[in-house]
Structures are given as structure tokens and as C-alpha cells.
């Protein structure tokens with residue numbers, strides 16, 4: 001794989017712009033865009049264009065996707081890589097969107113050699129070196145600022161998979177400390193597991209206790225949607241995520257219209 005050269009990047013941006021009205025309508029849906037300054041918004045828009053150009057986003061199960069729906073997915077996927085670069089999503093191309101939750105026909109061979117099917121339905125999936133699959137019904141709820149965002153979740157898994165199967169330990173940048181990452185995430189994960197099994201109400205979605213990989217994806221959703229809560233509950237995890245995403249959303253002002261009463 002080779003990355004985008006500056007020349008290719010400029011050529012794509014000139015050729016495939018999104019019009020201002022569509023950009024305004026779509027980007028106004030997301031609280032994490034509301035926290036960005038003008039320069040960051042304009043870089044997010046460029047990344048979304050490069051993303052739509054480089055990926056194949058298609059509807060399945062009868063869903064027809066228009067340009068604004070694709071742009072909405074691109075904006076959410078690109079907020080994670082705003083300070084990292086589009087190259088972080090190299091190596092795979094396909095995004096498949098179903099109208100609603102989907103039930104993949106996995107066949108799993110159990111320990112007796114019998115084939116079982118996994119009857120789970122999913123809002124999203126991310127495959128190692130393969131596609132991201134999303135449920136549009138869940139993507140549409142993304143603007144609600146409840147700390148849940150299926151697009152951010154699945155693309156956090158994609159970043160985690162840059163060094164193999166998702167395990168909650170993505171490749172860290174130079175200058176980050178693996179031990180600090182590990183200590184922060186292990187302590188928070190164990191704390192959340194303990195609180196969930198004690199039946200406590202938790203600010204972080206209990207689904208995060210499914211595995212360290214799910215914990216990383218779920219806290220990434222919350223980091224962009226409700227960063228103050230992540231910082232208050234698990235400050236060390238917040239600090240590691242801020243270093244990893246190179247963003248500090250809890251220190252950005254959220255415009256009044258987005259504030260929860």
C-alpha cells in the first residue's frame with residue numbers, strides 16, 4: 001500500500017468537493033463537530049472527501065444510500081483520524097450499510113465438531129483487513145449525544161486492528177508509554193466489570209465489559225460524544241485517549257444548543 005501523496009490529495013479535493021449546504025446540514029448533526037474550530041472543521045471536511053473517494057460505501061438489504069448519508073458516515077469515521085491522517089484507514093475499502101440491525105450467518109464449529117449458528121443481531125461490525133458493516137437505524141441515532149455512536153465504535157476497532165486482531169491495544173505513537181496505557185485501561189476495565197456485576201449504574205455503557213477490545217471502542221465513543229464524563233470517571237483513560245487521538249475534546253467548549261440540562 002502507498003499513502004496519499006500531497007499531489008493526489010489535492011487533485012481529489014479539487015475534483016470531488018461537497019457543496020457547502022450539504023456540508024452544513026450533515027456536520028451540524030454531530031456534537032463532536034460543534035466542539036471544533038474552523039481550521040479543524042475544514043480539515044475534517046477534506047478528510048471526509050478523501051474518505052468517500054477511497055472507500056466504497058454501499059447499501060445492502062434494499063437500503064439506498066444518497067450522498068448525504070455517505071457524507072454522514074464519512075464525517076463520523078474521520079473525526080477519529082482528524083489528527084492522525086487518512087492513511088490510518090488504508091488496507092481495506094468496503095463499508096456495507098443495512099437498513100437495520102443485521103444477523104450475519106456465521107457458522108461456528110463447537111468443541112464436539114457440530115456446526116452452530118450465531119443468532120446475534122448486530123448494529124455494526126468491523127473485520128480485520130475487511131469491511132465495516134453498519135445498521136443505518138443505529139447510524140441515524142448517532143446525533144443524540146448519549147455517548148453511543150456505532151460509527152465511532154466500529155472505526156475505533158479498525159484503528160485497534162492496525163496491529164492485528166482487536167484487543168484494546170492499538171499501535172501507540174512515538175512518545176506514548178505502553179505501560180501507562182496498559183495500567184490505565186486495565187484498571188478502568190476491571191473497575192467497570194466490578195461495578196456492572198455488582199448491578200451498579202455506570203456512566204460508561206456496560207457493553208464495554210465484553211472484552212478489552214469492546215472497552216476501547218466504547219470509551220472511544222464516549223470520548224468524542226461525552227468527553228467530560230470519561231475524564232471525570234476514568235481520568236487516566238481520558239489522558240491516554242487524548243494522546244492517542246491527539247485531541248482534547250473535554251477542554252473544548254460545547255455550544256449552548258448542545259448542552260444537556
Ligand SMILES: [Zn+2]
Pocket residue numbers: 153157213214217
Ligand atoms: Zn465492538
